[in-house]
C-alpha cells in the first residue's frame with residue numbers, strides 16, 4: 001500500500017514537472033481543492049493524495065468538469081486545475097452567508113479602484129456592457145452611482161485586499177464576486193496582476209466582468225461549458241455570451257412575476 005502511495009506521488013510529481021512547451025503550473029492541487037471544492041486542511045498541514053477526503057474531492061471536481069472520474073490527478077485533471085478561472089467555489093459555500101437575490105430590480109454600481117491596463121473610459125464602457133448582458137436577459141436595470149455604498153462595488157486589487165480571499169498574482173484566480181447582500185454583498189473584485197484588455201490578448205475584461213456580475217446577482221457556477229457561468233476562462237466567446245441555461249437561471253431569480261410578489265422593491 002505504501003508502495004502504491006509512493007508511486008502515486010511520483011506520478012503526480014512527474015506530471016507537475018514542466019516539460020517542453022508546457023508552462024509550470026501556478027497552482028497546488030491541495031490548495032485548488034480547498035479553495036473551490038471545500039477540502040478541509042489537515043491539522044498538521046499534511047495531506048495524503050491517496051487519502052479518502054482528497055480522492056473524493058478530486059472526484060467532485062472531475063464530475064463538475066465532466067472529466068474521467070478516477071479520483072487521481074491525471075493530466076486532464078491537472079490541465080483544468082491549471083486553467084485561469086473565477087475565484088468563486090464550484091460547490092456551495094456562500095449560500096448560508098449571502099442572500100440569493102436582490103429584493104429590487106434597480107441595482108446600483110460604482111467603480112472604486114481602476115486598473116492601469118486600460119483607459120478609465122474603456123473600463124467604464126466594458127463594465128457597462130457587461131451589466132447590459134444581464135439587463136437584456138432579465139427585468140433588471142443597472143444604474144451607475146458615484147457613491148461608495150452602491151450595491152455592487154467594482155474594484156481592481158492585488159493579493160490580500162481585506163476580504164479573506166487574497167488574489168494570487170498572474171493567472172490562477174482572475175476575479176471573484178460576492179452574492180447579493182448588504183456591505184460586501186454584490187462586490188466584485190478583479191485581480192490587477194492580470195493583463196486586462198478589451199480584445200483577445202490577456203484577459204478580456206468584458207467577458208470576465210459579465211461572468212462575475214452573474215455571481216453578484218446570485219448565480220452559481222454552471223457545469224455547462226457553453227454557459228457564461230462556467231468557472232474557467234474562455235478567450236473566444238462569440239455571438240451570444242449567455243447560454244439558454246444562463247437566461248433561464250437569471251429569470252428564475254428575477255422574473256417579472258417574482259418582483260410583483262416581493263413588493264416593496266426599493
Ligand SMILES: [Zn+2]
Nearest residue numbers: 086087088231
Ligand atoms: Zn465564477
Ligand SMILES: [Zn+2]
Nearest residue numbers: 161163165189
Ligand atoms: Zn476580494
